[in-house]
Amino acid sequence: MSARPSRTDRQGVRPLLVLTMALVLAVAATATTGSRPARAADSAFVMGYFTESPNGLGTDYGLHLAVSTDARNWTPLNQNNPVVTPTQGTGGLRDPFIMRKQDGTFVVLATDLKGTDWTQQNEYIHVWQSTDLRSFTDYRRLRMHSMATHSWAPEAFWDPGRGQYGIIYSAVNAGGHNVIMVNHTADFRTVSSPQVFFDPGHDVIDGNLTRDVNGVNYLYYKNSSQQTLVGARSTSLNPGSFQPFSTGVAHGGTEAPIVVKSPTDSGWFLWGDTYTPNGVFYAWHTNDLASGTWTAADQRTYTQPVNSKHGTIHPITTAEYTNLIARYGAPSWNRLKSYNFPDRYVRHANYAARIDPYPFDPYTDAQWRLVPGLADPSGVSFQSVNNPTRHLRHKNHQVVLEPDDGTAAFDQDATFHRTAGLADSSWTSFRSHNYPDRYLRHSGYALRVDPVSTATDRADATFSVGH
Structure with missing residues (x-):
């Protein structure tokens, strides 16, 4: 029990x-x-x-x-x-x-x-x-x-x-x-x-x-x-x-x-x-x-x-x-686990992207479909499971969950390229498509796209893609 x-x-x-x-x-x-x-x-x-x-x-x-x-x-x-x-x-x-x-x-x-x-x-x-x-x-x-x-x-x-x-x-x-x-x-x-x-x-x-x-x-x-x-x-x-x-x-x-x-x-x-x-x-x-x-x-x-x-x-x-x-069948969705805060997962809350401690409800806030990149199919975009008309995109370097407005700017903001984890090569990092010197990372638990230079930055920008 x-x-x-x-x-x-x-x-x-x-x-x-x-x-x-x-x-x-x-x-x-x-x-x-x-x-x-x-x-x-x-x-x-x-x-x-x-x-x-x-x-x-x-x-x-x-x-x-x-x-x-x-x-x-x-x-x-x-x-x-x-x-x-x-x-x-x-x-x-x-x-x-x-x-x-x-x-x-x-x-x-x-x-x-x-x-x-x-x-x-x-x-x-x-x-x-x-x-x-x-x-x-x-x-x-x-x-x-x-x-x-x-x-x-x-x-x-x-x-x-x-x-x-x-x-x-x-x-x-x-x-x-x-x-x-x-x-x-x-x-x-x-x-x-x-x-x-x-x-x-x-x-x-x-x-x-x-x-x-x-x-x-x-x-x-x-x-x-x-x-x-x-x-x-x-x-x-x-x-x-x-x-x-x-x-x-x-x-x-x-x-x-x-x-x-x-x-x-x-x-x-x-x-x-x-x-x-x-x-x-x-x-x-x-x-x-x-x-x-x-x-x-x-x-x-x-x-x-x-x-x-x-x-x-x-x-x-x-x-x-x-x-x-x-x-x-395997899940049609993934969860992203933080490298340096492994009790936290990427989720959306009030349409802002952040990492929060597991568990929480709605638990589907942390489930993502990694679809071919909207601006480049060799990349990935993050489609929300419980808000499927919305994708993660960066805006003023902050990452938010927004509806696809059909513009080229949205597609580029919502596209990332998977790389070996910056803090651990067995994990994963995500490089911005239209700001290739910036990576998806958390700062103060909020997700951003930022340049990465320090060991802390690299850990903030490293995730596990699992279930």
């Missing part, structure tokens, strides 16, 4: 679980996450999530998908619209989880909750089957318990000792605080009686399991009282065997831990989701999962799908990556 009220915000209501970002990833045979070991062909990744935005304009409680080749920067599928939506229970989902089962097909689990009524008690979770994540079949709800509590943020893992899958989720125990529960199943149709999987004696939520890393299993979770992400570990998968060991990390109020094996080095990433209705993902890195210590990752190196909340990541093959894009 995501962004639930704190205990002090829920006077008279027993503590409720905030969120489990069941995000499990394996990219090496020594790091499995509830399915068979990752294979050499697993060279891409899929993320599942639901969406929320500050004013609700981008909120949708269906299953959304995005794909990536590095597990850090994502291409939303289906124009960031849901690919499937529950038809039973509350009619919505939160906290989806994707896992490849032992037979090579996928199972999708999710919390049965539409919206943010944290007082709802629900014994069920959503379940789908899928052979390829391009279609979803055998939809059902699975009853986890008969207790007067919730079944939030389900995640599954393969337990080789039992020859069954474990399903962990969050619920309130007899002591009145949240714990991580577990049921075992062979088929995701019937489950064993629930057991307490992890209870350190205080409120914990958002369990995320990484299995068998050099013989050790790691369970990351949120310590609700401290608003931090903490790890526990065990050499078995037995309920009650995990013991806390790591240093807690946080970025403000942080929940939804995500442990991800880096596909580019021997290290690991720990993701977290901020404690707001429209959370922001942050990441930390370690070279040694056993150390339990983490260093904040540079925000330039990762970008979440717009409006995404409580995701799940799983490795897929290159063929599956290609087939998912073929099935759902």
Whole structure:
């Protein structure tokens, strides 16, 4: 679950679980996450999530998908619209989880909750089957318990000792605080009686399991009282065997831990989701999962799908990556991320162009179609998605969003040429068509076209073109 009220915000209501970002990833045979070991062909990744935005304009409680080749920067599928939506229970989902089962097909689990009524008690979770994540079949709800509590943020893992899958989720125990529960199943149709999987004696939520890393299993979770992400570990998968060991990390109020094996080095990433209705993902890195210590990752190196909340990541093959894009399509729009303010994106506000911190509504203010340059098709022009008759153009060196008046002057003012990033050649800068000594840059967060000479200027003029 995501962004639930704190205990002090829920006077008279027993503590409720905030969120489990069941995000499990394996990219090496020594790091499995509830399915068979990752294979050499697993060279891409899929993320599942639901969406929320500050004013609700981008909120949708269906299953959304995005794909990536590095597990850090994502291409939303289906124009960031849901690919499937529950038809039973509350009619919505939160906290989806994707896992490849032992037979090579996928199972999708999710919390049965539409919206943010944290007082709802629900014994069920959503379940789908899928052979390829391009279609979803055998939809059902699975009853986890008969207790007067919730079944939030389900995640599954393969337990080789039992020859069954474990399903962990969050619920309130007899002591009145949240714990991580577990049921075992062979088929995701019937489950064993629930057991307490992890209870350190205080409120914990958002369990995320990484299995068998050099013989050790790691369970990351949120310590609700401290608003931090903490790890526990065990050499078995037995309920009650995990013991806390790591240093807690946080970025403000942080929940939804995500442990991800880096596909580019021997290290690991720990993701977290901020404690707001429209959370922001942050990441930390370690070279040694056993150390339990983490260093904040540079925000330039990762970008979440717009409006995404409580995701799940799983490795897929290159063929599956290609087939998912073929099935759902890549976005017809882009977002521009600032190099030196990587929490900010180019958007229009009152028809002026600027960079603002993510997230915001209307979120479509930051979506652009990069069309052939109006004055030169080898260049680009920025067409607004939510004001499609308008393009960015410079006027007195300030950048504004205006309707195309059909003049040559407008076409030239609205045309830019892509170059290697002035501050980082793997990023992008945009040179003005009719003032070729000037580049698109931000100054005081407002966009301008200015000459570039200093290191600060070059950073101001560098952007990432993504989604």
